[in-house]
Amino acid sequence: MSSATEPNPLQQLIYAKTGALTRDLLLHPGEFGLGKVPASIKPDGTTTSVCGFCSTGCGLELHMKDGKAVNLSPSVDWPVNLGMACPKGWESLTVLKANDRATAPLLKGADGKLAPVSWDDAMKTFCERFQDIQAKHGNDSVAFLSTGQIATEEMFFLGALAKFGMGMLHGDGNTRQCMATAVVAYKESFGFDAPPFTYADFEESDVLVFVGSNLCIAHPIMWERVLRNPHQPKIIVIDPRRTETAVAATHHLPLKPKTDLALLYTIANVLIENDWIDTNYIANHTVGFDDFRQYVAEYRLEDSLENCGLPSADVMEVVKAIHEGQRVSFWWTMGVNQSHQGVRTAQAIINLAMMTGNIGRPGTGANSVTGQCNAMGSRLFSNTTNLLGGHDFRNADHRQKIADTLNIPVGNIPTENSWSYDGIMEGIRRGDIRGLWVIATNPAHSWIHQKEAHETLSKLDFLVVQDMYHSTETAVRADLVLPAAGWGEKEGTFINSERRIGLHKKVVPAPGQALADFQIFRLVSHYWGCGSLFENWKTPEDVFQAMKQCSQGQPCDITGIRDYRMLDDARGVQWPTRQDESTGDDWMPAQQRRLFEDGQYFHADGKARFIFEPPQAPNEEPSEDFPLRLLTGRGTAAQWHTQTKTSKSAVLRTLYSTTLLIDVSPDDAAALQLLPHDKVLVQSARGEIEARVNITGSVQSGHVFLPMHNELTNRLTFPQFDSYSRQPSYKNAAVRIVKPS
Incomplete structure (x- = not known):
């Protein structure tokens, strides 16, 4: 990637074919997430940034040397963690240095192998393939699966680009796997998704x-x-x-x-x-x-x-x-x-x-309590489960408000909701969805009933994966891999479990040609031909200002947050923070902001709802063939989700067993004649995996437990979904344990 100020003859030829945006990318890489850390961050000293692992939203002091972060420590004045950090937070910089980082676009060739290509070729292929699918099968034949792990501004840009610019209807996020239930519960009970x-x-x-x-x-x-x-x-x-x-x-x-x-x-x-x-x-x-x-x-x-x-x-x-x-x-x-x-x-x-x-x-x-670092941002601003800012796609007034706010044609806004994650996967199986864009998530690992998930992804005509790493279970299946910058290599905001909006900063350069997701979306809009809709969104803070405008009058109103500087100085700000609260340019909101102190809820009558329903048994119960109930959950504080990042840290790997252990009660171990660390097969009606026995009183007789982070666990899980949130039920499956012959 050139950093010259004047193009050579070959570059001039490239520019003539690819337009001003790609030219700027080649000539001014720093603007696109490449190159040096922004000048606003002192090359030596410290700067504070919100952590990018879980929804806690801790503040980290990043220690700079020669323009790069070289170490970190927990921030003592951040109102979330008060000087504390978990093992994952301490290792936040380490995982950026992994040798399997995606550093250039990769395109699958005729030989079925991924090989590096230029951003120009990648973008042309992306748009040509997706537009060809839409031309043959309709706009709804292309969908996206987003994430709770990119900046709120990037979620906002992606949702606007996909649905207002590219004509997509269907797009969901991996927050469906962790927080959809809480979203629906709050909406029905309180009138808005409001922890x-x-x-x-x-x-x-x-x-x-x-x-x-x-x-x-x-x-x-x-x-x-x-x-x-x-x-x-x-x-x-x-x-x-x-x-x-x-x-x-x-x-x-x-x-x-x-x-x-x-x-x-x-x-x-x-x-x-x-x-x-x-x-x-x-x-x-x-x-x-x-x-x-x-x-x-x-x-x-x-x-x-x-x-x-x-x-x-x-x-x-x-x-x-x-x-x-x-x-x-x-x-x-x-x-x-x-x-x-x-x-x-x-x-x-x-x-x-x-x-x-x-x-x-x-x-x-x-x-x-939320799961991912920006699941709350996804819930409000990703344009998936609701129209931007907690609005409703089905409400004509809401559509007009967003159209006027963003200066886009109201006809570009869908009038119906997207299919949920499971609906998108089912649409792929039926052949209704032929192209899929996966951003910063790993469904080939995390989606329930893994064998079926892999079969589903193999039915796609074109799969694009945008990720930090080229080695994820989903990326290796892709037709096109777009290399993305990670936390610490770009800027934006996350919203944590307590509704606190925190700023994260670019403190190290992204490797190779990897770009911030924000800049990848800029490139896509340019090559797709809809860049004029988003021409004012040149930086994440530009989009933050648009987010504020879309939130106006909503329960999540953040019009009182002036800018990124205010977020930094305040050590994060909880929503709502309305413009009419401000008393001047130096005004700062209270650090602790609870909802419903006045007993007023977000339904039209101001009252909350008692909602109830008879309990129902799950669709799969232990049986004579599969007599044990499988429970899943977090294994240790050093693991996170599909281990895409945590597995890259040698320190974190020492804090949990790299051997897959299945927890078995002493009674069941005795009945099955199992000894500690015995090698066993764990089987469900959907597949089998190999594990080692861990005999423990932490599980009751008739139950076994596996960590959700291991790539094998979802070979066993049973695909049942909550009727209202469409969130998968990962915590229940019928299995048996057998010793290999």
Whole structure:
């Protein structure tokens, strides 16, 4: 890639054929995410950036030398982590140096092998192939799968480009795999996707209830905030496994898997029967309680052993703790979200918070902990599950507002919602979708029922993968690989679990010809022929200003955030932050901003909803052939998702076993005559994998556990989806263990 100021004759010929944007890319690589760190960052000293791993959103101090970040430490004044970092955060720079980074576009040739090509060839091929598919099969025959791991501005640009410029209807993100359940639950209950809490609530509760959450492992810094709680809180964990969080709890309810809905209804009924509810809050701020009261009356405490596998006395202890608490907070993560009935389970948690008046006050709330670093950004601004800024594709007024705000023809905006992730995969299997653009995600590893997922991807006419690494399970299947810069090699914002918008910065150059996703989208818009729609979006901060305008008047209004400088100085800002709050150019918002302090929700009547539904058994239960129930979850604090990044760190690899271990209870190990570290085959109706036995009391008899991060685990998982969120149920499958002959 040339950095000369004047083109040579060969370059002049290239420019004549590729236009001004590609010319600028070759002559001014720094503007496109290549080359040196921006001059605004001091070449020596420190600068602060939000971490790019999980949704906690920690602040990291990046130590610069000769214009590059050479080390980092946790920021002591960042209101999220307060000087702490988990192993992944400490290794954030290390994973950028892996030898399998994608450093040039790769195109599959006639021999079936990927080989380097120029960006010009890559972009021409991208557009020609996708446009040819659309010409033959219709605009809807091309789709995209996005991510919760790129900047909010990049999500915004991609969603606008794909749906307003390229004519796509269908596009979803990998946040469907982790957060769709919470999104739908909040929308139906509160009227908007609005987690109400701030991390200070971990320290201000006197009772914390964790449902399907191993916070200690999945979000270690949030757990550190729990440990800072000065109130000697009661910690209640509802989880089939005796997780690290359950070990540290004051109360653990090891319920039978998939009975959490029945348990939560039982808790609600006992609270109602004892008149341990906040009748004033219910009357003034909610709708539907009388129907809910009548429904849960059938969930009697004395039936909890039969319904949930829990002694009634143990359940009663938890009910009393909730009643006696003055500030009770309820928290959930993937154990709820990744379930066949996750939305109603999340709403059962929300119901408990509302009926006891534990919402809108310090130390309270019905609080969903997000997974990926920017899943919240994806939920609001990716143009997938909703129109930009939490608007509705089906609402004509919303479409007109976004069209006017972005100065695009309203006819370019789809009038219907996209298919969800599973619908897109099904569309590929039917032949309705022929081209797929995958950005910063790895469905060949992470999608449920891996064998079927691989068969599905093989049906595509053209698969484009845009990623940091050329070695992911999805990238190696691609027809075209676009090399992307990673965290630390570009700038933008992430939105964390507590709705805090944090700035991440470019502190090292991207390798080779890799570009920021933002600049790849600029190139695509140019080559596609729709660049005029986005001609004002030259930098991520340009798009941030457009995001602000689209958010105006919405619950997620961020018009009061002036610019990136304000985000940096404030150490992140939580939404909503409206322009009418500002008192001047030097105004800064409060660091802790809870929702619903006034008891006003986002439904038209200002009230929250009690929503409920009878529990249903999952579609696959243990049987004579497959007698064990497989549970999955996070393995250690050093692993993350498909290990695309964490596996690149030698330090992180030493913190977990590189051998796939299956957790087996002592009773089941004895019955199957298994010894520690025995090599076994784990089989489901969909496939088999090889693992080593780990005998542990953390799982109950009849259950086994595998880490979700291992590339083999999804060969076994059962493809069932929540009816409302379409989120996959990763936490339940029937398996058997056999010794290889």
